[in-house]
Amino acid sequence: MSKPFFRTVLGDRPVDEMGFTYSHEHIIIEDSYVTAANPEFLLNDVAKITQELTAFYKAGGRTVVDTMPANCGRNVLKLAEVSGRSKVNIIVPTGIHLEQYYPENHWRYTYSEDELTDLFIADIEQGIDRFDYSGPLVRRTEHRAGLIKLATGDEPFTPHQEKIFRAVVNAHLATGGPILTHTNFGRKALEQALFFEKLGAKLDHVVLSHVDRAKDIAYNRAVLDVGVRVEYDSVFRWKKDESNHTLRLLETLLPDYPDQIVLGMDMAKNKYWKSYGGQPGLNYLIETIPDFLESRGLEHCLDAIFIDNPRALYSFFKNPD
Template identity: 75%
Template sequence: MEDKFFRTVLGDKSTDEMGLTYSHEHIVIENSYVTVKHSEFLLNDVDKISEELINFYNAGGRTVVDTMPANSGRNILKSVEVSRRSGVNIIVPTGIHLEIYYPDNHWRYTISEDELTRLFIADINEGIDEFDYTASTVKRIAHKAGLIKLATGDEPFTKHQEMIFRAVVNAHLETGAPILTHTNFGRQALEQAKLFEKLGARLEHVVLSHVDRAKEIDYNKAVMDVGVRVEYDSAFRWKKEEPNHTLQLLEKLLPEYPDQIVMGMDMAKNVYWKSYGGSPGMNYLIKTIPDFLKSKGMEEYFQKLFFDNPKRLYAFSNTIG
């Protein structure tokens, strides 16, 4: 049996090299449809991004999962540059983001399931388009996608979204690439999990993001009982006057679901980056989660959250590609 690998922008690596991993980040967000209206999402300064990642590396961080999929702010050349400068492994996705990241006349609304499947597979197996599908031509380069992303909102899935689910699972089963999703405050997470199960996805390689925003312990249990993984990234977001629901969920659920939870920062806004003059900065989890776990007598789960679980989750589930 071949060693398990994960796919970074600089090539495939053994999962033994993954190290401390943040499971949902936004490392590069280039000028794009969404940043025109929301400049706080602009993350395209290579020097500042590299500075933040170098500090992350010096604190023990080794891998980050970027979550900007096709034609929504992805810039593969900048991702490659900051990975080389910092030494941090970066996993970049293919896939499709929420509808709000694209204009109403975007090609996502007219492309077929088969065409979308083949686009995802090409990003993974051949290389990402240097122009990220913004030009009249496609120029694939050597740097490949290492996972597939999709996103849903507050409402029940549309037919268009269901088509994206099918294309994502098609590409996942063909290539072995893992799947990551966006949920709005955890809404529709259970429905996502059940649809992935119905479509035959390898659930141990599927992670649903932001489910801690749903707050409810029983709901998080129901999602994980389907067999998927969940990603928590709101530990720094809760208001001071309310409970830290992320930490409460960790305390209650880690003993029962030790292999199904991962964590990240999801710092999509530049005001969260210290290198952009904001806070709390990428090292927040490295600094705070060990102390929290120690205070609860749960120190052993740090290894699970940031090392063991990402290592299994983000490994390719077959040797194709």
């Protein structure tokens, strides 16, 4: 495919088919080590998830970015099924999540940088293992990853995390696939951005998530000034008796950084899904953000946040041979 493309669980698509995009979601979290410790994270009912995604599609949504990477609840077969049934494009990640979502003896700690690099590249170029590397057999599917994820916590980066950074950037540069990260309430976002810059990543294809939780406008500016993109996803999380820091950041920063900000819901808990009997539901941003932007004279930024910026961010910067 010579034209710019993004890679969905059902195949590559031209970027002009991405449409209205949510940039950080959790669509499937399978029964796993993660959900054993956090039952509220269980999201594996195909019928309920299809119902929510279908409502999203009817409201104008076209693409969602799933963010559960290798061997921590990812189920590529279910992701492919709900994508096909709902018509919503789903971008699926490879990569590694926070340490807390893996047992202490997990292979992530023993694999070398080269081995992790090869695993991430295989997910992107060959297909994701139907068993999600739960071992010992690997049966690759036709469904390929469209981005690479890593995560850091509150502490300074450890040698293990730096190894994952290098493997992620290796795979990113080898394949052209975009990078998405987790930050804890925005902490270490600036350090992430600077380390990606040092490692030679294509910064306009790197997005750091949850940075709105840091609240501080100057800190967000410092991150954006490095050249990465940021993803905000806490519009619905702020308590009624406190300021909505996400909306305040959008109002303040969109005029200066219109090409670097994207939004998502990050509904990792089933209590947020209407199809599971919760609130506010996946359509919350579609229902609220246009009116907010219009009220602030920023209606021209709607397409940037949900269409133009995701197209530029999640497209591959290298075409396959």
